[in-house]
Amino acid sequence: MSISKRVVKTVNATEMRGINRSAILELIRNNSPISRSQIASELQVSLPTVIRIVDDLIAENLVRPTGQKEWSGGRKRSLVEFNGSQHLVLGIDLGGTKIFGAVADLSGEIKYETSFLHRQSQAEESFTVLCEVIDNLIGYANGTGLPLRGIAIGVPGVVDPSVGIVRLAPSLDWMDFPLRQRLGERYTAPVIFENDVNLAALGELWFGAEPDVQDLVLMAVGTGIGAGIVINGMVYPGAHFMAGEVGYLIPDRQCLDKQFPGFGALELQASGTGIAERARRALQGQVPPEALEALTSEDVFNAARRKEPWAETILQDTIDYLAQAIAAISLILDPHVIILGGGVARSADLLIAPIQARLQEVIPLVPQIRASTLGYRAAVYGGIVQLLRFTSSFYYLQKFG
Secondary structure, X not given: OOOOOOOOOOOOHHHHXXXXXXXXXXXXXXXXXXXXXXXXXXXXXXXXXXXXXXXXXXXXXXXXXXXXXXXXXXXXXXXXXXXXXXXXXXXXXXXXXXXXXXXXXXXXXXXXXXXXXXXXXXXXXXXXXXXXXXXXXXXXHHHHOOOEEEEEEEXXXXXXXXXXXXXXXXXXXEEXXXXXXXXXXXOOOOEEEEEHHHHHHHHHHXXXXXXXXXXXXEEEEOOOEEEEEEEOOEEOOOOOOOOOOHHHOOOOHHHOOOOOOOOOHXXXXXXXXXXXXXXXXXXXXXXXXXXXXXXXXHHHHHHHHOOOHHHHHHHHHHHHHHHHHHHHHHHHHOOXXXXXXXXXXXXXXXXXXXXXXXXXXOOOOOOOXXXXXXXXXXXXXXXXXXXXXXXXXXXXXXXXX
């Protein structure tokens, strides 16, 4: 019997410089303004190394001198800061029914944004609409005179960025769609794409209201349900790029051995779509058909606020379904925080405290849950993170022991 051997990879000089560069850029971004000597002290890197790397970052316009100096009893030290305002990013959250696009800088300031409803019927129609959005955003970016760092796209489905293919995005009619190749034939700017909820989770990590957190899960409850998992500051994609597909969790054993076309078992009950459908069944014959068809999950939550019995019943069931999913996420991953996002998060005031109450004494540690502070812009903010990392030879290093 042969035993396979794992290859142990060492770090060469170029990679070591890349690791130091990533750490220095991240420290400057988070702690501007800062001196070179303070960077060397914080990271335990030699001052000459810091000086060389900072000079390179200044030459790339990612870092700039502030003109300020810091004095701590010895020689005055000049300070540098992150220069994110001089680089633009195009971010697109490509939903099946709504597309949001924005031009932002690397510091997270939104310069321009646009959104519109979209109902696709063909894969090529979805691609055409995406290109129209990109063209619109590029038109604005070109008018600023600032360089374009790249284009980041959040896709509602399973993507394989390693080969540039969208494996499965039913709402866009994309199946093994070669998105990187198709966009590369049309645009010269770097293009990255990722699952939309993964990007949103990264956005929450960098730009959300939770400082010093490196492990979090964003549970997006909207048309469907998905989760973005960030561990040690990096998205966890899973072996098949399907980590976080929590809409397929099984809320009840009666769901076993059944088919749920187009959705997962949990989504059919607790997504915005599922909540609205349960409301239609509850009100069947009580309201006009056109009013039933127009019902949304937000209508249900508003009715629950008015203490309407039918809506309160749906709300309590929704709380139970989401509590089960959050318990599973918490027990398997134990993140610092679980963030509730998506359209349903607009009613987080009706959900978070009851979910936590349901889990008291049921699991060893009830997770911290909070509503997203970034809302529909979260994926765009995550695109800023990914583009800076992918266009800066970013390394993430963790020491064991």
